[in-house]
Amino acid sequence: MYYIIILLVILITIIFYFGMGLFAPTKDIEYDKYDLKGKVVIITGSNAGLGKEIAKKIGKLGAHIIFACRNELKAKEAIKEVFEFSNCENDKLEFMKLDLLSLGSIKEFVNQFQNIKKLKCDILINNAGIMWLWEDKKWNNPITKNGGNQFNTQFLANYLGHFLLTQLLFKNLMENQARILNISSSVHSLGGFSLENLINDTSYTFQTYCQSKLAQIYSTYYLDSLINSVENENITNKATINAIHPGIFASEIVNLPFPLDRLYHKIFKSAEYCARAIVKCAIENQYQSISGKYFDDTKIINSSSLSYNKEIGKQLYQQSMDLIKDYLN
Ligand SMILES: NC(=O)c1ccc[n+]([C@@H]2O[C@H](COP(=O)([O-])OP(=O)(O)OC[C@H]3O[C@@H](n4cnc5c(N)ncnc54)[C@H](OP(=O)(O)O)[C@@H]3O)[C@@H](O)[C@H]2O)c1
Ligand SMILES: *[C@@H]1O[C@H](CO)[C@@H](O)[C@H](O)[C@H]1NC(C)=O
Ligand SMILES: *[C@@H]1O[C@H](CO)[C@@H](O)[C@H](O)[C@H]1NC(C)=O
Ligand SMILES: *[C@@H]1O[C@H](CO)[C@@H](O)[C@H](O)[C@H]1NC(C)=O
Ligand SMILES: *[C@@H]1O[C@H](CO)[C@@H](O)[C@H](O)[C@H]1NC(C)=O
Numbered sequence: 379m380y381y382i383i384i385l386l387v388i389l390i391t392i393i394f395y396f397g398m399g400l401f402a403p404t405k406d407i408e409y410d411k412y413d414l415k416g417k418v419v420i421i422t423g424s425n426a427g428l429g430k431e432i433a434k435k436i437g438k439l440g441a442h443i444i445f446a447c448r449n450e451l452k453a454k455e456a457i458k459e460v461f462e463f464s465n466c467e468n469d470k471l472e473f474m475k476l477d478l479l480s481l482g483s484i485k486e487f488v489n490q491f492q493n494i495k496k497l498k499c500d501i502l503i504n505n506a507g508i509m510w511l512w513e514d515k516k517w518n519n520p521i522t523k524n525g526g527n528q529f530n531t532q533f534l535a536n537y538l539g540h541f542l543l544t545q546l547l548f549k550n551l552m553e554n555q556a557r558i559l560n561i562s563s564s565v566h567s568l569g570g571f572s573l574e575n576l577i578n579d580t581s582y583t584f585q586t587y588c589q590s591k592l593a594q595i596y597s598t599y600y601l602d603s604l605i606n607s608v609e610n611e612n613i614t615n616k617a618t619i620n621a622i623h624p625g626i627f628a629s630e631i632v633n634l635p636f637p638l639d640r641l642y643h644k645i646f647k648s649a650e651y652c653a654r655a656i657v658k659c660a661i662e663n664q665y666q667s668i669s670g671k672y673f674d675d676t677k678i679i680n681s682s683s684l685s686y687n688k689e690i691g692k693q694l695y696q697q698s699m700d701l702i703k704d705y706l707n
Contacts, residue, residue, distance in 0.1 A: 392645070404654045404675055407435050412661055414441035418497050419660075420547075421445065422476060422540065423506025425452040427629030428561065431653035432503060432660075433471075434463045439661070442470035444497075446487060446506075448477040478506055478539030479522045479531065481705045488546040498554045499547055501660050504540040504594070505561045508532060509631050510582040520582035525704070533576045536590035541597055542702045551617040552605075557660055558619040564626075564674065566592040567682035571690060573697060595621045595672060595681050596691040597698065602670030603688075618669035622659060624652040625675060 419436050423429040425447045437443055437460040447453040453473040460471055474490055477483040491497050510520075510532060522531045529538065544551070544558065551558060569588030576589050598621040605616050628646040655675040659665050672681040684690075699706075 406654055407657055409438055412439050414439040417441045417500040419443050419501040420499055421503045421505055423447060425449060425456040427631060428624055428649045428653055429505040430456045431649045432656050433460050435653055435657045437468050437471060438464040440468055445473045446476035478535045481524045481542055481702060484539055484542050485705050492550050499550050499556050500554055502551060502556055502558045507536045509587045511584060511632065521580050530576060530579050530586055532586045532590050537593040538698060538701060541698050542705055552615055555615050556617045558617055559656060559660055560594045560598050560621045562594045562621040562623055563591040564623045566595055571684060573694060592685055593694060595685045596694050599670055600691040600695045620669060620671050620673060622656060622673040624656055627652045
């Protein structure tokens with residue numbers, strides 16, 4: 379009897395904590411208050427999950443969205459959905475191929491974006507990500523090769539690929555006083571941090587996922603410190619850069635067998651709900667000049683104490699620059 383009561387209490391807590399219930403106060407965007415016409419927004423991984431929901435909201439506000447995705451077919455379907463959601467008024471919804479597991483593809487994406495199409499970026503949302511939870515046919519390769527180098531796949535997709543993307547777009551972002559949002563996760567506090575492990579580990583573990591999310595926060599803080607350094611104090615055109623935990627929500631990132639998948643989608647928050655906070659942080663005036671912070675929903679909170687270690691942040695930055703150096707020019 380006691381066990382049943384304890385189990386029930388645990389279940390209800392989980393439903394309230396992760397689910398919509400009491401802990402879901404964030405309202406949807408007031409679409410008539412904002413106009414993003416003429417703004418260019420890059421969203422990585424916008425063909426599914428959170429990225430697609432962010433695209434819907436930003437698309438409805440009239441922005442020119444670049445769907446930076448690896449799968450053209452899925453991206454085109456998402457574009458159709460966003461088009462319909464925006465009452466078919468936004469025809470500036472554009473697919474551009476970006477595979478974060480290929481450093482060459484990232485370079486080509488940026489070349490297309492700024493040299494060929496001559497676009498300026500106002501908002502960059504580094505959203506795409508993968509997560510390993512258990513052996514699964516979807517994630518069969520823990521290691522990805524690029525030229526002569528090999529990389530831990532989660533590290534490359536979640537962190538290093540976006541690192542290169544942001545570096546290559548850096549001047550463009552600064553000139554446009556862009557807002558950069560890195561979609562991180564609260565689980566960044568669970569994995570510890572070992573650079574050697576992240577870069578050279580050939581296994582696919584949940585711990586590597588957590589560390590890749592922590593790496594995003596390190597690079598958010600470190601880049602912010604460079605942007606706002608004493609040498610740059612008189613530069614007025616500056617990008618802002620923040621990391622954000624969107625909440626725990628049901629998406630394609632967790633691959634469960636039937637009927638667990640149904641339960642998962644019932645219990646957890648929706649990607650639509652979690653996209654609200656991301657879009658608010660990306661467009662609202664109150665966040666305009668905030669940089670180098672970690673958000674949970676729309677609130678600024680402290681990330682893990684390990685994430686404030688400046689020495690690790692600097693080492694990670696230097697090693698990351700070294701790993702991508704062949705692709706910088
Ligand atoms: N779900 C959660 O509870 C949760 C919690 C905290 C943080 N997050 C973060 O939220 C972000 C979005 O996750 P989600 O839950 O929305 O996952 P999702 O539904 O699986 O969507 C992930 C997106 O990333 C794309 N992607 C993956 N690898 C890529 C690559 N190599 N190149 C280009 N695009 C790639 C996927 O494209 P394909 O369709 O081609 O695979 C997909 O569009 C991730 O950064 C995740 O870490 C999620
Ligand atoms: C996060 O933002 C920083 C600063 O713009 C950037 O250097 C880094 O590449 C981004 N990382 C990820 C994984 O999004
Ligand atoms: C990864 O392994 C290579 C080759 O063994 C080594 O040169 C490099 O220092 C290692 N990287 C880290 C971060 O430990
Ligand atoms: C920034 O401007 C102030 C006031 O003009 C000046 O005193 C200061 O030396 C400048 N800083 C740098 C790094 O150029
Ligand atoms: C974050 O940490 C700092 C320093 O440890 C502390 O002063 C501050 O109150 C904390 N902020 C929050 C929101 O917890």
